Amino acid sequence: MKTLSLSALLVGATLGVTAFGPAALADTSGKRIALSNNYAGNSWRQAMLKSWDKNGKAAVAAGIVAAADPFTTSENQVTEQAAQIQNMILQGYDAIVVNAASPDALNGAVKEACDAGITVVSFDGIVTEPCAWRIAVNFKQMGKEQLIYLADKVPAGGNLLEIRGLAGVFVDDEISAGIHEGAKENSQFKIVGSVHGDWAQDVSQKAVAGILPSLPEIAAVVTQGGDGYGAAQAFKAAGRPTPLIIMGNRQDELQWWKEQKDANGYETMSVSIAPGVSTLAFWVAQQVLDGAEVPKDLTVPFLRVDQHDLEEKLGGTEKGGVANIEYSLEDAKKSNLGHVGPRNYFRLARNFVILP
């Protein structure tokens, strides 16, 4: 509780809101927040739900909110999620936090919720409906960052293999656009092959194994997360030298990287969105309910792992999980203002995690 009020004060200071002490916290103690989630079938989503659960339960126990109930649709269908949101409206939730199956197809349901006086906060899979809050990652920059790293690490350049995500999804287009933009700016790199790995290790392994025999020597593999380990397996199976593979913060990827690092000094970097972003969405919803002014569009920096802090971050990552940080509101505020870089941000977040 001590850290809590300290953080709350910090938030208050950052926001410029006066009288933002323990008294303000009581305002939301009767409020109920629901999470509408469209998919749970991979390690990132599992970590995301776990963060929500931990954070939400602690918040309820501390009397900050009355409920923080997570709901996941079974089939990753827009219609199903729209119905789910409508149910939440009927159940009388005060705020709905959404990881949406589609950026625009849920707008109708979201508008209904807003009209019913419900606060809607979308994250990761954001919605375009103007009445909702959006917590997005600059996915384009996440792609570009990889090329910036490569330009520094492999100045001579070379051939790149690109592993994309799920075709037709906004996130996939954005990251890929960033990668291609980066490759254009660093013309010593040439993307010689591109496959869709659906952010899954086994799909990536299959796709890479298929295209690999037809490719010339590969200097590096640019990825979107959840695909690096599969790519490494495919290179190994084909008996080709392992190139520099950008990783995506999954524990199996970081573990593999660590093994290679110990064996032969292998160097790479890893970047992805932290699943704990769900907790940030939670706090944004709580703050909005509390009457605070929060901008509609927030940008979260991605979480990056480098050679020097690999051990630290791998150590803090659960087996089979994803490198994670649980967010607190002040971090998001600062990152939104652009004052905090990803690395400092990580340290900051570790120092100021509101609820252990």
Next chain:
Amino acid sequence: MTHSALMKLSEKPWLWAFIGATCVWIATIIFTGGQGAGEILSAALSFGTFSVIVGIGQMYVITLGPGNVDLSIPATMTFAGVVSMKIIDSQNSMILTGLLIALACGAAVGVFNYGLIRLLRIPPIIATLSSSFLVQSSAIAYGRGLKIKPPPLLADFSTTKILGVPLLAICVMPLAAFMGLVLHRTVYGKSVLAIGQNPRAAKLAGVRVDFIRFATYVLSAVLAGFCGYVLSGFSGGASLNMGAEYLLASIAVVVIGGTSVAGGYSNLPGLWGASLFMFLLVTMLNTFGLSAGVRLILTGAIIVGVIVLAGGRKN
């Protein structure tokens, strides 16, 4: 005459899958200038083997006649993979136990599926789809996204290649041949075919329809469990979405392989041709560097084309 006509019926369809696979493979190596021809085939055989394993089960189910299909294959694979990998916990000594557990997981799902179909009288499509939600959720609840490495011996077994031919494919070939024999040479296999052609006639002829259907759904689920087990070994552990692409794949290889969707006529060799074809097709389109949209349209169009050709021969 009738005999040779029947031979034509049962032999021709699988040829098309192999012809398709060969054409696609040649198109790919022309594009690459001959580079990697052998490696592409080797990779196709590696990944095709998994489609064949689940394809055999799906083929038996589809052969039972209209409306029979097993949509719980991906969930069963995931469930068996997750449970067996967690229990094995990367120990070589547990490999056999793990295999038995994976098969038992499959058998349990199969029994459950047929329970829904027979006792609750739910159509197979809906029964297996809804049971797949239960099974997938159990896998999520049990595994929680944990990726546990397979024991080194299993990983080696499933990735080793002998002169470019995957060891797993070498092991699955006799299994496939055996299942082909079972289908055409045993009472059980003949019963499956008979039910597919006319369930009423089969029943009147004394075929134990219920028991045969039960055994077939269990067989399909057991093979899915086996596939989940070896796939976990192959791809460095079980993941929650490992089965996802085998829903369409298991049905596609059966249909492209020349098995009648209406049931009653099966084609086991066609499964191999179709599995290679499906992998090589994606590889070809990836190699050409086409955009995702064009790739998906072409995949759909080519699959329809092959099915029409294979189906056209049958009439």
